[in-house]
Amino acid sequence: MSEVYCTVNDCHYWGQGNVCKANKILVASDDFGDSQPDQIDATMASQYSPTPSKGSCMSTCCKSYVPRGTNKINNDNITKMT
Numbered sequence: 462m463s464e465v466y467c468t469v470n471d472c473h474y475w476g477q478g479n480v481c482k483a484n485k486i487l488v489a490s491d492d493f494g495d496s497q498p499d500q501i502d503a504t505m506a507s508q509y510s511p512t513p514s515k516g517s518c519m520s521t522c523c524k525s526y527v528p529r530g531t532n533k534i535n536n537d538n539i540t541k542m543t
């Protein structure tokens with residue numbers, strides 16, 4: 462994937478240099494992120510309807526975020542690259 466930088470260092474996919482190590486991610490509106498379970502993520506992204514923001518980066522989120530060290534890391538079928 463193209464380079465994705467992220468400063469959210471409590472995410473399972475975060476890497477040194479603020480690099481996202483996920484093989485794919487899904488960015489969506491906050492409303493979509495709030496309403497969907499962990500299994501709804503990047504692997505099936507082409508099947509979802511577009512989710513407009515409210516005109517601000519503050520109303521978008523990384524749906525692929527997973528807290529590091531939790532048992533949720535396998536819920537989204539995303540691979541962490543080395």
Ligand code: SF4
Nearest residue numbers: 467472474475481523
């Ligand atoms: S999955 Fe999202 S929150 Fe996690 S490191 Fe990558 S861009 Fe950041």
